[in-house]
Amino acid sequence: MGGIFGRRALLGTAAAAMTVAQARAQAATRLRLYWWGGVERAERTNKTSALYSQMHPAVAVAGETVGWGDYWTRLATQAAGRNMPDVVQMDYGYIFEYARRGALLPLDGFVGKELDLSGFDAASVDGGKVDGKIYGVSLGLNSTSIVYDKAAFDAAGLPALNWPVTWEDYSRRMVEATKAIKRDGVWASSNAGNSGPALEVWLRGRGREMYTPDGKLGATASDMSDWFAYWQDMREKGGCAPPEVQALDKSDVDTSLLTLGKALVSFANSNQLVGYQAVNKSKLDLAMYPAAGATAKSGQYLKPSQMLSIASTTKNKEEAVKLMSFFIADTEAGKLLGVERGIPASKKVRDVIAPSLDAMATRMSSYIAEISDKVTALPPPPPRGAGEVLALLVRTNESVGFKRTTATAAGPQFVRDAADILARG
Numbered sequence: 065m066g067g068i069f070g071r072r073a074l075l076g077t078a079a080a081a082m083t084v085a086q087a088r089a090q091a092a093t094r095l096r097l098y099w100w101g102g103v104e105r106a107e108r109t110n111k112t113s114a115l116y117s118q119m120h121p122a123v124a125v126a127g128e129t130v131g132w133g134d135y136w137t138r139l140a141t142q143a144a145g146r147n148m149p150d151v152v153q154m155d156y157g158y159i160f161e162y163a164r165r166g167a168l169l170p171l172d173g174f175v176g177k178e179l180d181l182s183g184f185d186a187a188s189v190d191g192g193k194v195d196g197k198i199y200g201v202s203l204g205l206n207s208t209s210i211v212y213d214k215a216a217f218d219a220a221g222l223p224a225l226n227w228p229v230t231w232e233d234y235s236r237r238m239v240e241a242t243k244a245i246k247r248d249g250v251w252a253s254s255n256a257g258n259s260g261p262a263l264e265v266w267l268r269g270r271g272r273e274m275y276t277p278d279g280k281l282g283a284t285a286s287d288m289s290d291w292f293a294y295w296q297d298m299r300e301k302g303g304c305a306p307p308e309v310q311a312l313d314k315s316d317v318d319t320s321l322l323t324l325g326k327a328l329v330s331f332a333n334s335n336q337l338v339g340y341q342a343v344n345k346s347k348l349d350l351a352m353y354p355a356a357g358a359t360a361k362s363g364q365y366l367k368p369s370q371m372l373s374i375a376s377t378t379k380n381k382e383e384a385v386k387l388m389s390f391f392i393a394d395t396e397a398g399k400l401l402g403v404e405r406g407i408p409a410s411k412k413v414r415d416v417i418a419p420s421l422d423a424m425a426t427r428m429s430s431y432i433a434e435i436s437d438k439v440t441a442l443p444p445p446p447p448r449g450a451g452e453v454l455a456l457l458v459r460t461n462e463s464v465g466f467k468r469t470t471a472t473a474a475g476p477q478f479v480r481d482a483a484d485i486l487a488r489g
Contacts, residue, residue, distance in 0.1 A: 092121075093383045096149035098128045099370075100135035102317035104342040105404055112400045116390050123383060131316035136451050143167045148375035150384040154200045156191065156367050157260065157454070160445040163194035169374040169381060171198040178385040180393040183410035191368040191442070200371030201392050204406020206335040206428075207364050207435060208261045213328040214349035220244040225329075225351035227362075227438065231266065231294065234354040238303035241328065253304040254313060254321040256331040257295030257461035260454040262353065266291060268363030268440065269356030279447030281482045289475025292464045296471050307465030318343060334431050335369040335406035341424045348424075350431045352438065364439045366432070369406030403428050448489040453482045 099109060106129050113125040128149060130138060136158065142148045148167060162168050175181055181189060181201070192200035210225055217224065222241050229237070234253075241252035256262040263283075264274040273282040283291075298304045305327055313321050313330075317339040321327035332340070334350055341348050355362055372388045374381065390397050398413035403425045408414045421429065460478050463469045469477070 093123045093380050094126065095123060095151060095380060095384055095387055096126050096128060097151045097387070098139070098149035099153035100130060100132045100316065101153075102131075102339045102343065104317070104339040105129075108401050108404055112391060112397045115396060115400065116387060120386075123387070125387065131314045131319065133314035133316065140451070143375075146377050148377055150375055150378040150380060151388055152373050152375060153203075154371040154373040156371070157446045158451055159192065159200050159371065159373065160194050161448040161450060162373070163197075163199040164448060167376055168199045169376045169378065169384075171201065171374065171385065174382075174385045178382050179389045183393060183412035185409075185411075188368070188409040192371050192373075194445070200368070200373045201388060202368035202371050202406075202409040203392060203401075204335055204369040204403065204408055205366060205432060206333050206369035206406035207366050207432065207439060208265060208353055209332060209334040209337075209431065210351040210353060211322060211330050211332045211337055211340050211348055212351060213322065213344070213346045215347040216245060216328050217241070224349070227352045227435075228355045228358050228360075229351070230357055231269070231354040235294065235298045235301075235303055238298060238329070239301045242302045245328065249309075249326065251302065251305045251309070251321075251327050253298070253329040254327040254331065255295055255299065255304045255307070255310040255461070255465070257292060257464070258310070258458040259331050260457060261333075262331050263291060263457065264443070265353045265363035268443070269360060273443050275444055275446055275450065275486075277444045280486060281453070281479060283479065283482075285476035285479045287475070288478045289472050292461060292474045292478075293471035295461065296464055299465065307462055310465065311462070322348075333369060333406075334428055335404060337428050337431075338402065338404040338424050350427065352435055361440055362435070362438045364435065365442050366436070366439055367442060368409070407432055447486055449485045452485045456481055456485065 097113060099105065110127050113127055117123055117125055139148065139152065143162065171179055188202050189198065191202055192198055212225060214224065220241065222244055238252040245252065267274055267283055267287060270287060272287065276282050295304065299306055305321055309321065309326055312324060313319055317323060317336055320330045322330040322340065323343050337348065337350055352362055353364055372391060374384045374388060378384045393410050393413065395413055395416040398408055398417050399420065402417065403421065407429055408417065456478065460474050464471050464474050
């Protein structure tokens, strides 16, 4: 009988323990964290979230991730349904739109309390401001860059893409490179006619901005026709991938033509080198985007690689901000995140992780140092509707590629459609 009672006592203790565990689980603060990126970013982000939950057992963090190509469509749907994740990865190209529609939480009231910005300089903080208020905090510093297969270039006897390379030079060299590598189904360059950042650098080389300070498109019909014609000409000469191949690229590391083995060059951001190298066996390197002329300043600029923002609809404001602060300012988090999202904006974090950086991370850091005297100032902020304009750019470039329209006709049509989008806001 004692054995039975003993077993009952053990069962009772186990049941009580389960009840406590269940109670804790029910009482736990649950935060949703949403980001875009590849496998490397997901692994680093999930490890950092797990460490935070280990240090704060009452907080459970649920990670959600998709590629860049689907990220903004899904976030827009969630924002419209007032169901945004608590903490979202944010881009400079979208923060003004989301902040001004009231989808993001202003963070100024949390600074010095839940939000630690003590290691940030003023420029890093200003990059996340909209209309004078903080709506995003930088996860890292980066710039646009070409990521290319340096080993394949060397093997084919091709010169490195060292600055300065003009747009004309780039096209010519990519045509020559495709012939030199002699691989069926492989082109030297991906087609960046669908890339907003590449178009922006092209326009700045022409003395224009992607968007004017009053929120209008800065490109003329002639600019856009020239842009689409540039890539169409390179396609026809074999320098960049044809449209049916380019369509495989969903604007993230894992589906880029470089990763898929279809091209030797992808247009990306400097912080993505870590992610690219993680899924590519060949030795990669970085180079600046082409320039308007051999003596011209670059149209590139330094910017927050990504930011973290808080949804205005979150039910756990303080806890969400604390999670954000951990990601951007905690040294242990910095060790896990490394520089995959860019060089940390917090000096405290930079100093701690610097000795542990591997060759790729060190290259990213040196790239930022190399281009710092060649870049120009941060451009005017993108207006509301900028995300839709980028989607229009993808569709238009694809239409020209498949010869559903001509570059000459696509330029003015793009400008008209973009103007309508921006007018609607």
